[in-house]
Amino acid sequence: xxxxxxxxxxxxxxxxxxxxxxxxxxxxxxxxxxxxxxxxxxxxxxxxxxxxxxxxxxxxxxxxxxxxxxxxxxxxxxxxxxxxxxxxxxxxxxxxxxxxxxxxxxxxxxx
Amino acid sequence: xxxxxxxxxxxxxxxxxxxxxxxxxxxxxxxxxxxxxxxxxxxxxxxxxxxxxxxxxxxxxxxxxxxxxxxxxxxxxxxxxxxxxxxxxxxxxxxxxxxxxxxxxxxxxxxxxxx
Numbered sequence: 001x002x003x004x005x006x007x008x009x010x011x012x013x014x015x016x017x018x019x020x021x022x023x024x025x026x027x028x029x030x031x032x033x034x035x036x037x038x039x040x041x042x043x044x045x046x047x048x049x050x051x052x053x054x055x056x057x058x059x060x061x062x063x064x065x066x067x068x069x070x071x072x073x074x075x076x077x078x079x080x081x082x083x084x085x086x087x088x089x090x091x092x093x094x095x096x097x098x099x100x101x102x103x104x105x106x107x108x109x110x111x
Numbered sequence: 112x113x114x115x116x117x118x119x120x121x122x123x124x125x126x127x128x129x130x131x132x133x134x135x136x137x138x139x140x141x142x143x144x145x146x147x148x149x150x151x152x153x154x155x156x157x158x159x160x161x162x163x164x165x166x167x168x169x170x171x172x173x174x175x176x177x178x179x180x181x182x183x184x185x186x187x188x189x190x191x192x193x194x195x196x197x198x199x200x201x202x203x204x205x206x207x208x209x210x211x212x213x214x215x216x217x218x219x220x221x222x223x224x225x226x
Contacts, residue, residue, distance in 0.1 A: 034214065036215075038154070041200065041220070041222070042219055042220065043115075043202045043204070043217030043218055043219055043220050044154060044202070044215075044217050045217065046214050046215070046216065049214060087154075098144060098156045098159050098167055099156070099215060100156060101146075101153050101154040101155070101156075102153065103153050104153070
């Protein structure tokens with residue numbers, strides 16, 4: 001099971017782009033990289049998922065270098081409502097091993 | 112957008128009492144999970160459930176815990192005799208797939224307070 005490492009916390013001002021990097025040095029060939037967002041007292045919410053290169057949706061972009069040993073979640077022009085904990089998870093290959101959450105990155109957006 | 116619905120949103124119980132937390136998964140999901148989050152701590156896996164049986168469980172999921180999906184709709188987590196340390200948010204989640212590109216949809220959670 002690939003272990004992930006992310007910064008514990010980050011601060012940003014409103015309107016700025018925020019990049020949160022996650023390290024996953026022992027990612028396996030069939031693993032996907034998935035990011036979730038969690039607001040206080042709510043369940044985690046899927047943001048974006050990728051395997052390699054770049055993925056973009058209406059919420060964020062995910063950059064994955066060729067070696068896939070890290071990934072960067074990019075949030076464009078954050079607002080106060082983006083204050084949350086962001087989790088990077090590496091999806092396991094076929095089998096019953098469930099997704100395991102780390103401590104995540106607590107993003108605080110300041111006005 | 113389909114949602115995972117959990118009830119109750121908050122339950123307060125006395126230590127030693129039985130608690131049942133309920134979840135209505137998204138209709139086309141096949142894999143179901145319970146996670147918990149103690150206040151200020153990370154989201155912890157409890158159990159996964161597929162084809163009406165437990166697929167995987169963590170060390171937390173001891174004999175005091177059980178899950179079932181009796182009517183093909185509701186997915187329940189039962190704690191037989193609650194302890195103070197069971198106080199946490201309990202999240203139900205579901206997915207269509209098991210492997211690799213496994214995107215979980217979580218419910219809003221049930222907050223359990225054990226006194």
